Amino acid sequence: MAFFDFLSNDVGIDLGTANTLIHVRHKGIVINEPTVVAVDKQTDKVVAIGAEAKRMVGRTPGDIIAVRPLKDGVITAITSVEALLKDFLRRSMKYSLFVRPRVVCGVPSGSTEVEKRAVYDSLAQAGAREVYLVAEPMAAAIGMDIPVEDPSGNMVVDIGGGTSEIAVIALYGIVCDASVRVGGDEIDEAIVLYLKKTYSLLVGESTAEQIKMKIGSAWPLEEELEMEVKGRDLVAGIPKTMRIKSEEIREAIKEPIDRIVGAVKQALEQTPPELSADILDKGIVLTGGGAMLRGLDELLMRETELPVNVIDEPLDRVVLGTAKILENFEKYKKVLLPSGR
Numbered sequence: 001m002a003f004f005d006f007l008s009n010d011v012g013i014d015l016g017t018a019n020t021l022i023h024v025r026h027k028g029i030v031i032n033e034p035t036v037v038a039v040d041k042q043t044d045k046v047v048a049i050g051a052e053a054k055r056m057v058g059r060t061p062g063d064i065i066a067v068r069p070l071k072d073g074v075i076t077a078i079t080s081v082e083a084l085l086k087d088f089l090r091r092s093m094k095y096s097l098f099v100r101p102r103v104v105c106g107v108p109s110g111s112t113e114v115e116k117r118a119v120y121d122s123l124a125q126a127g128a129r130e131v132y133l134v135a136e137p138m139a140a141a142i143g144m145d146i147p148v149e150d151p152s153g154n155m156v157v158d159i160g161g162g163t164s165e166i167a168v169i170a171l172y173g174i175v176c177d178a179s180v181r182v183g184g185d186e187i188d189e190a191i192v193l194y195l196k197k198t199y200s201l202l203v204g205e206s207t208a209e210q211i212k213m214k215i216g217s218a219w220p221l222e223e224e225l226e227m228e229v230k231g232r233d234l235v236a237g238i239p240k241t242m243r244i245k246s247e248e249i250r251e252a253i254k255e256p257i258d259r260i261v262g263a264v265k266q267a268l269e270q271t272p273p274e275l276s277a278d279i280l281d282k283g284i285v286l287t288g289g290g291a292m293l294r295g296l297d298e299l300l301m302r303e304t305e306l307p308v309n310v311i312d313e314p315l316d317r318v319v320l321g322t323a324k325i326l327e328n329f330e331k332y333k334k335v336l337l338p339s340g341r
């Protein structure tokens with residue numbers, strides 16, 4: 001390791017709707033926590049950040065509210081994001097705050113200038129020396145070791161908490177993309193709604209997320225699953241337990257899932273023919289937490305008639321991509337967005 005490596009702090013960030021990850025050069029992923037901030041309404045003070053704050057969602061005492069400062073991939077509560085990034089950066093840089101870090105951060109590919117500036121400014125505010133932004137599907141592709149420099153096209157589908165982004169990548173660029181503001185959050189909401197309508201059972205978003213992870217699916221399972229769900233009976237107003245089947249949940253989440261499938265098809269339709277031929281050979285790669293939904297690959301395979309693969313460690317790919325960009329900055333600087341300040 002060269003001496004200058006010690007001085008230069010390179011930090012890659014995936015500021016996601018659901019999770020924020022930070023990678024520090026020579027250290028690896030040092031932060032991997034929910035993008036949640038707990039705020040005291042009375043004093044406007046931040047009382048907890050990340051994992052600790054997420055534990056408070058839906059069960060906070062009177063004056064404390066848990067804020068999720070990103071919605072659909074976009075910053076909606078700027079001061080909370082600044083507090084979160086400042087805290088996470090400080091914790092990442094624990095032993096190495098000689099030089100303010102150079103940062104590469106992923107943003108949704110459909111971000112507006114205003115949205116990109118909000119990310120840029122929060123990072124600068126949080127202490128970054130240089131800030132570069134990259135489209136999340138591009139970072140994910142690099143993080144999956146896809147040769148983005150090749151003239152041959154690759155299709156990446158990143159299903160996150162707030163957005164699903166589809167991109168065809170070739171020659172360091174995103175040739176065509178589609179993005180829908182539908183992700184894991186909408187799937188959770190669909191589960192909440194279903195239980196309320198069908199059983200008058202009220203559950204919080206964390207419970208809905210657990211149901212999705214435990215028994216959720218997009219395609220019939222070889223062995224269907226079921227689980228006990230605890231919530232509040234809306235009629236009697238008291239706690240109640242129900243047994244819920246995976247078939248029901250599949251039906252409940254059909255609408256958001258169909259929108260994701262629709263976006264993939266739309267991107268395929270817009271793909272130039274030469275690149276379509278590449279994708280026909282190589283298929284589609286799924287990443288992001290939503291890629292872990294059971295049977296989503298199967299459903300996409302049937303709907304597109306293409307090979308579909310889920311990458312392993314789908315939650316880490318964007319941040320690993322930002323790290324790789326920093327490590328090979330000269331090579332990858334072409335993929336950075338001409339934005340910020």
Ligand SMILES: Nc1ncnc2c1ncn2[C@@H]1O[C@H](COP(=O)(O)OP(=O)(O)OP(=O)(O)O)[C@@H](O)[C@H]1O
Nearest residue numbers: 016017018019160161162163184288289290292293
């Ligand atoms: N096993 C699983 N099955 C289904 N969904 C899952 C599973 N594990 C995680 N998820 C979902 O993945 C989502 C989080 O994924 P990820 O961390 O990639 O999103 P993000 O990057 O924070 O969001 P975005 O990219 O939209 O801003 C959550 O909605 C979570 O519920």
Ligand SMILES: [Mg+2]
Nearest residue numbers: 016160288318
């Ligand atoms: Mg993401």
